[in-house]
Amino acid sequence: MNDFIVVYSTELMRRIKSRPFQIGLLIGIVSIALFTKLPDLLRNAGSHQTNVVLAAPAAVLDRAKALLANDYAIVATTADATTPNAASLKSHDASAWIAITDAKGLKVVVYAKDPSKNWSTVGRRLAPLNVALATDVSQARLATLMSVPVDVQALDAHFSSAAQADAAEGIAFTLLIFLYMLILINSQLVMSSVAEEKTSRIAELLVASISPVPLLYGKIAVATTLALLQLFIWVTVGLLLGANGMHTGRSIDPGAILAGGVTATEIVSFLILFLLGFGQLSMLMAGLGSLVNRTEDLGSVSIPVVMPVVFAFILAIVAIQVPDLPWIVGVSFVPLVSPFVMFARIAVTDVPIWQIALCVAINLVALWAIAIAAGKLYRVGMLLYGRAPNFKQVWQVIRS
Amino acid sequence: MLTVDHIRKEFGKVRAVSDVSFEIPTGITFGLLGPNGAGKTTTMRMILGILTPDAGTITWNGKKVDGTMRRRFGYLPEERGLYGKMKVREQIAFFGRLHGMVEPEISKRANSWIERLEIGQYADRPCAELSKGNQQKVQVACAAVHEPEFLILDEPFSGLDPVNADMLLAVFNDLKAKGTTLVLSSHQMWQLEALCERFCIITAGENRASGTLADLRAAWATRVLRVAPGDDAVRAVLDRVPGATFVTTDQDSVDYAVPSNTDFSAVLKALVGAADIHRFDAIEPSLHDIYIRTIGEVA
Numbered sequence: 001m002n003d004f005i006v007v008y009s010t011e012l013m014r015r016i017k018s019r020p021f022q023i024g025l026l027i028g029i030v031s032i033a034l035f036t037k038l039p040d041l042l043r044n045a046g047s048h049q050t051n052v053v054l055a056a057p058a059a060v061l062d063r064a065k066a067l068l069a070n071d072y073a074i075v076a077t078t079a080d081a082t083t084p085n086a087a088s089l090k091s092h093d094a095s096a097w098i099a100i101t102d103a104k105g106l107k108v109v110v111y112a113k114d115p116s117k118n119w120s121t122v123g124r125r126l127a128p129l130n131v132a133l134a135t136d137v138s139q140a141r142l143a144t145l146m147s148v149p150v151d152v153q154a155l156d157a158h159f160s161s162a163a164q165a166d167a168a169e170g171i172a173f174t175l176l177i178f179l180y181m182l183i184l185i186n187s188q189l190v191m192s193s194v195a196e197e198k199t200s201r202i203a204e205l206l207v208a209s210i211s212p213v214p215l216l217y218g219k220i221a222v223a224t225t226l227a228l229l230q231l232f233i234w235v236t237v238g239l240l241l242g243a244n245g246m247h248t249g250r251s252i253d254p255g256a257i258l259a260g261g262v263t264a265t266e267i268v269s270f271l272i273l274f275l276l277g278f279g280q281l282s283m284l285m286a287g288l289g290s291l292v293n294r295t296e297d298l299g300s301v302s303i304p305v306v307m308p309v310v311f312a313f314i315l316a317i318v319a320i321q322v323p324d325l326p327w328i329v330g331v332s333f334v335p336l337v338s339p340f341v342m343f344a345r346i347a348v349t350d351v352p353i354w355q356i357a358l359c360v361a362i363n364l365v366a367l368w369a370i371a372i373a374a375g376k377l378y379r380v381g382m383l384l385y386g387r388a389p390n391f392k393q394v395w396q397v398i399r400s
Numbered sequence: 401m402l403t404v405d406h407i408r409k410e411f412g413k414v415r416a417v418s419d420v421s422f423e424i425p426t427g428i429t430f431g432l433l434g435p436n437g438a439g440k441t442t443t444m445r446m447i448l449g450i451l452t453p454d455a456g457t458i459t460w461n462g463k464k465v466d467g468t469m470r471r472r473f474g475y476l477p478e479e480r481g482l483y484g485k486m487k488v489r490e491q492i493a494f495f496g497r498l499h500g501m502v503e504p505e506i507s508k509r510a511n512s513w514i515e516r517l518e519i520g521q522y523a524d525r526p527c528a529e530l531s532k533g534n535q536q537k538v539q540v541a542c543a544a545v546h547e548p549e550f551l552i553l554d555e556p557f558s559g560l561d562p563v564n565a566d567m568l569l570a571v572f573n574d575l576k577a578k579g580t581t582l583v584l585s586s587h588q589m590w591q592l593e594a595l596c597e598r599f600c601i602i603t604a605g606e607n608r609a610s611g612t613l614a615d616l617r618a619a620w621a622t623r624v625l626r627v628a629p630g631d632d633a634v635r636a637v638l639d640r641v642p643g644a645t646f647v648t649t650d651q652d653s654v655d656y657a658v659p660s661n662t663d664f665s666a667v668l669k670a671l672v673g674a675a676d677i678h679r680f681d682a683i684e685p686s687l688h689d690i691y692i693r694t695i696g697e698v699a
Contacts, residue, residue, distance in 0.1 A: 006497040014483065201480060204450070
């Protein structure tokens with residue numbers, strides 16, 4: 001136990017001071033800030049109003065102006081029906097000239113610098129005025145009649161409303177990205193740390209002092225601690241900035257998340273599945289990292305382990321949309337994949353408790369098996385220099 | 401006493417150590433010799449418990465070497481390694497903690513080693529910024545900070561300038577004086593001959609010769625007799641010595657190989673009677689000679 005504590009405390013300080021950790025943390029914070037704020041910024045950038053000049057008969061000018069004011073910045077109005085030219089637009093610093101005439105119904109001609117813009121919006125906005133002129137029904141009455149309220153009642157007990165279901169999908173997606181980033185980044189840091197010790201040749205001095213087992217598990221424990229620290233910082237930043245459900249484009253109120261948008265089941269399952277997934281992947285990474293002789297080889301060695309995680313992330317996105325598809329349910333029990341897919345299912349639907357228990361049990365067994373295999377690989381790999389072992393030799397070590 | 405009893409280690413189809421046995425009495429300095437690939441490092445790793453022997457046993461004071469015992473051992477591997485970004489003082493303290501030391505003893509020992517090895521000006525700098533020689537000194541401190549009962553040093557002098565080599569030599573002698581049993585592996589035979597009381601020569605995974613230098617010399621069949629002057633009268637006497645063979649001559653002296661059981665007093669008397677002798681040496685074989693011949697016999 002003392003060996004584990006010594007390795008844990010030293011490795012923790014070493015990793016916190018290391019540049020890769022600090023840069024990773026910073027990149028995470030910047031990414032979250034971008035993810036949360038970018039949609040709003042883009043929306044605001046996209047909603048920049050076009051300056052227009054509105055030309056219409058005096059009888060309809062004010063009412064037309066009121067209907068178009070939300071979509072366009074009307075810089076000037078006129079009753080003049082003459083055809084404008086480029087100089088007319090320039091003199092008003094406008095991009096378009098909207099000319100309305102009323103002869104047995106409204107008719108609109110738009111003289112625009114950029115005709116490709118969606119000018120049909122002008123017609124839709126003026127429709128109530130057109131109907132009002134034709135029927136003598138008031139514009140306010142028409143506005144009411146043209147909007148039919150729809151009340152959506154959720155039958156699935158998991159969510160009480162459609163808005164909550166949308167919010168849950170957004171939260172699930174956000175947490176899934178956290179899960180993906182934490183597991184992938186930190187397990188690769190474990191791998192780099194192992195390879196660094198081997199390539200710097202300090203490994204032999206270490207394993208001569210203590211057993212490789214506390215050395216390996218100390219590293220994993222440090223990586224887990226740092227990942228949870230990152231999670232705490234990232235989530236706090238996310239909540240402070242106001243998380244967004246990126247795929248829905250809807251804003252999620254941080255207060256609402258804390259008040260009940262994220263359920264206790266989601267938080268607990270997130271942490272358990274994170275620990276299981278991270279444990280499995282980082283053990284595999286550590287075992288494989290001990291086999292390389294040059295840090296440049298880490299990329300190629302990690303591919304067979306990283307690919308299933310990328311695949312699992314894609315499956316989890318599908319699971320958010322269709323959580324009850326039989327094959328999605330099936331893969332939610334497969335180790336390495338299930339931490340992502342099962343979490344996605346838990347976040348958006350009611351997963352029977354026996355399925356969650358079975359998933360955790362399968363992953364615990366997988367974690368145990370991977371820990372034994374990785375320990376054997378690590379014990380042998382750390383002292384193995386020269387030509388890298390082939391798959392057959394690696395398999396022999398695991399079976400030994 | 402460390403007892404290595406018929407140990408064997410194989411890696412797949414490769415037999416790194418076939419059959420090695422030796423004993424190292426407590427408190428001595430022991431030289432482990434052998435060409436590259438002889439199995440020295442594998443033997444050391446088995447002693448330290450890094451590798452488990454496929455056969456045979458290793459005991460320290462009668463008990464099988466285990467993890468707890470390993471805490472009292474120290475090791476300086478041939479391939480040096482340090483955490484490049486960790487500061488010198490932190491690095492030494494870390495290895496002290498790994499060997500079960502606690503504060504304030506760790507800081508006291510770390511400072512003592514920094515002072516002893518004259519690396520105080522680098523104590524709070526990352527190890528990667530140090531020269532190779534100074535890094536080696538840090539590694540020696542890491543290996544010995546806990547004042548081990550048993551310390552294995554694999555090529556401890558390689559890459560060191562003579563001043564630093566002498567410093568480490570003094571450090572090892574200090575450790576020995578405090579009761580540490582030292583195992584040295586080096587290709588610098590003169591250093592081993594000066595430092596070690598017992599030796600073991602390993603070749604192709606087996607020990608070929610072991611014992612004190614006197615034991616090794618006793619097994620040597622001949623001695624070199626160097627006599628000056630090397631004139632004809634002297635050579636005529638030496639030619640009559642049973643089993644003597646001419647080796648070489650120069651302007652002043654002549655060398656003959658004679659059986660180790662030769663009556664050197666009788667030879668000297670005969671020489672004095674024949675010429676005006678001003679040099680008469682019966683030269684013992686050096687460790688280097690013994691090593692080269694032992695390796696050569698196997699080859």
